[in-house]
Every structure is written in C-alpha cells, then in structure tokens.
Amino acid sequence: MKRKDLIIKLIGEMSSYILDENPMKMVISLHQEEDGLHLAIIDDAKHSDADLEKLDKTLNSRKRPELAAYYGAMTGHDLLGSSRLDLLGWQIKHSDVVRMGEGVKIDLWLGGDRFDSRQFNIPEKKE
Numbered sequence: 001m002k003r004k005d006l007i008i009k010l011i012g013e014m015s016s017y018i019l020d021e022n023p024m025k026m027v028i029s030l031h032q033e034e035d036g037l038h039l040a041i042i043d044d045a046k047h048s049d050a051d052l053e054k055l056d057k058t059l060n061s062r063k064r065p066e067l068a069a070y071y072g073a074m075t076g077h078d079l080l081g082s083s084r085l086d087l088l089g090w091q092i093k094h095s096d097v098v099r100m101g102e103g104v105k106i107d108l109w110l111g112g113d114r115f116d117s118r119q120f121n122i123p124e125k126k127e
Contacts, residue, residue, distance in 0.1 A: 006110075007037065014041050014106065021045035023103065036093075036111020044103040052097050052104060059095035059108070 011028060018026050023045035031038045047055075096107040 007039075010039055010108065010110075014039070014108070018043045018045070021047065025103075033111070036109065039108040039110075041106045041108075042100060042103065044101065046102045047099070047104050052099060055104075055106070056095070056097040059092055059097065059106070 007030065011030075015026070015028065018041060021043065023043040025042075025044040027040075027042040029038075029040040029042075092108050093111055094109045096105075098105045098107075
C-alpha cells in the first residue's frame with residue numbers, strides 16, 4: 001500500500017469514528033517525516049471514560065506486523081466500528097487517547113524502528 005493511500009485510509013477511518021459522535025468541531029493534524037508520521041485528531045464531542053478506555057485499548061492492541069499490510073488493505077471496507085479500529089491498531093506503532101474538556105485528542109504514530117514519536121506533538125494549551 002502506498003504511503004498516501006495509508007494516510008487517506010487512516011484519516012478516513014478516524015474521521016468516521018469521530019463523526020459518529022456528532023461533534024461540533026473536529027481538527028486533524030498530520031506531520032510527516034521520511035520514516036514515520038504523526039496524526040492527531042481532536043474533537044469536542046462528549047465521550048465517556050469507558051469509551052476512551054476502549055478506544056485506547058483498541059488502538060494500542062498487540063501489534064501484528066505480519067497481518068498489518070494484509071488487513072491494512074481491508075481498512076475502509078464495510079466492517080463494524082470496533083473491527084475497523086482493530087485493523088488500524090495493528091498498523092499503528094503507538095497511540096495516546098487523552099480527554100480534552102469534554103472532547104478527546106487522539107495521537108497516532110506510525111513509523112519504522114528508528115521513528116521516535118516524542119519529536120511529534122501538538123503543544124498543550126497553557127492557561
């Protein structure tokens with residue numbers, strides 16, 4: 001799968017997941033490097049603690065590199081919500097799910113072994 005296609009599928013799947021909660025605001029930020037990328041999604045929809053825990057667990061599921069490419073091609077097909085996120089979780093190197101007000105900030109990092117997710121972040125607003 002080409003990098004552009006993977007990014008489009010990631011943005012599409014995450015947008016679809018977020019839009020299911022009918023947010024009034026959704027922000028998507030992409031930062032690319034030669035051997036990795038950081039995708040951040042922020043919304044203002046209300047999420048329960050249980051929903052955020054489930055999302056975090058799904059996106060940080062046990063990595064299956066041998067299946068990531070195969071199932072990555074299936075991303076975007078008519079699978080049910082959590083199954084679609086499971087497919088993403090197998091491709092993501094690391095993710096963070098953090099409550100922001102009533103909304104959520106989801107950080108997804110993909111990259112090779114040299115990729116360091118600490119260099120990609122959106123600074124938190126200081127009050």
